[in-house]
Amino acid sequence: IDTEWTLSESCQTCKCLSNKIIICRNRTCQMPKDCRMGEQLTLKPGSCCPTCSPIRRSCLYDSTAILHNTIFYPKSCLQCRCRDGQLFCDDICHQSILQSMYLLD
Known part of the structure; x- marks a missing residue:
């Protein structure tokens, strides 16, 4: 009560x-009057x-805007992610081969 x-x-x-x-x-809600720059x-x-x-920045790949935290595959075996304006890419085929080798041991 x-x-x-x-x-x-x-x-x-x-x-x-x-x-x-x-x-x-x-x-x-206590609304902020103005957000700071950025x-x-x-x-x-x-x-x-x-x-x-x-503000999370987008990336530019081959004249295409990629949103922050988006995963994409520009080529076979290549996985990329946009992180705040920077692209991080990995060769996923090579990783799969290495993982398979460890599983066989």
């Missing part, structure tokens, strides 16, 4: 009143209120 709790998945605050009635209302307002998964987060 007169207990208050927050439902994170619905972004509501609820209160159980003495007459066994539950009242819920949407949580209010930041943007984002809503993270599982969060109710937006926050300022660093």
